[in-house]
Amino acid sequence: MGVTIKDVAKAAGVAPSTVSRVIADHPRISEATKKRVKKAMKEMGYHPNANARSLANRSSQSIGVVMPSSADKALQNPFFPEVLRGISGIAHKMDYSLLLATGETGTEMLEGVERMVYSNRVDGIILLYSQIDDPVINFLLEQNFPFVIIGKPSERIDEITHVDNDNVSGGREITKHLISLGHERIAFIGGSTDLIVTVDRMRGYQMALEEAGLPYLDEYRVHTEFLKSGGQQAVNELFALPEPPTGLVIADDLMSIGVVNMLEECNKRVPDDLSIVSFNNVYLSEITRPPLTTVDIHIYELGVQAAKCLIAKVKDKTEPAKRIIVPFDIKYRSSTKANEAPTRNI
Known part of the structure; x- marks a missing residue:
């Protein structure tokens, strides 16, 4: 026995x-x-006996994780495997399994979340994104279902537990680095303006330009996918301008690698012809040539904190909403150099 x-x-x-x-x-x-x-x-x-325990506790012992696009696209970006590593480490320690939900469209993503909630497949959900007027967030709030956002909610910020960086400050500091090197024509490449992370990083970029008395120009802002192909598309647009930029703030490292590759095809080199700064500090940013100067947002820690917050909410439904800000720091590498011929004094 x-x-x-x-x-x-x-x-x-x-x-x-x-x-x-x-x-x-x-x-x-x-x-x-x-x-x-x-x-x-x-x-x-x-x-x-996990099954018996789950029935007794009316618990699935599972956490749902929602990615902002189809898995084949999302997992091309090293951000997602790294944040999943942080989530799964805590989940494993607390005896939870993970269930991923993805979708090509907003409707598909909502349907996937509805299935997880209505079928009691998960005890709570972590959203790996934050966007404006998101039907998934609205649904989870209506259902009073435990969830945590990695990012900043666009509304009802005091009611939603979220784990984020200060992306406005990050955008401002990394742009100031280019300005300190004498760059005045500085462009921004980001994702969709429906994504709060893009909006916040672009806001920091704008603040740094305005503080330095530099223009904030529409033609110097390009919005595309957080993929290598997105960075390549952005280069085509920016270098077709009469006065192309000498510095670039790019909202994601994977896009930066696309930019570097595209510049090489155009016989332009980083940082000799263009200085680049970026965000996330994924493992590729250190091994690409040249290594990228980037804002390290500590992706793994974002996942760790999100999992801890969600499990706390699952275990105690009265747990108040929290805002966890994971500090960032800047990794200065060799993708930037001084602009030898600035157009005017700042």
Whole structure:
């Protein structure tokens, strides 16, 4: 006969109900008791029945993760595997599994989330994006279903738990770096303006230009997909201008790599012909040639904090909304250089 909860309780010197509470990670059980019970479980080879526990707790022991596009597109960008690594590390530690939802369109994404919620497949959901007037967020709020956003909500910010960076400050600081090198014609390449992260980073870029007395020009702003192909498209548009930029602020490292590749095809080199700064500090940013100067947003930590916040909300429905800001820092590498012939003094 296998080891039972009663056997574990006897070995740990606690009641069987205490063992059950330890398995459910009940917050009122002391850490010392949890350690004692878990040690007894390990020594005796006791493994809780996950299905029975889920039924008893009315829990799926699963977290839903929603990506902002189809998996084949999203996973081309190293941001998503890295943030998933942070989420899964905490989920594994807390005995949760992950269920991914994607979609080519907003309708498909909403339908996927509705299936997860209505079928009780997940206990809570993490959104790996934030956009304006998102039907997924509206649905989750209507259902009073636990969820966390990686990013900043466009509305009801005090009601929604979210984990983010200060992207406005990041955009401002990285643009100031180009300005300090004498660049005055500085362009911005970002994703859709429906995405809050794009809006915030562009706002920081605008602030830095205005503080330096530099123009904020429509023709110097290009919006495209957060992919290499998006960066390549943006280069074509910007270098068709009568006065192309000498500096670029790019809202995503993968787009930056597309820009570098496209410039090489046009016989232009970074940073000799164009200085580039970027965001995210994905692993590619350090090994590309040249290595990118980029805002390190600590992607893994975003995932860790989002998972912790969501599991706390799942375990306690009265948990108040939180705003977690993960600090950024700038990795200065060799994709920028001084502009040797500025057009005017700042």
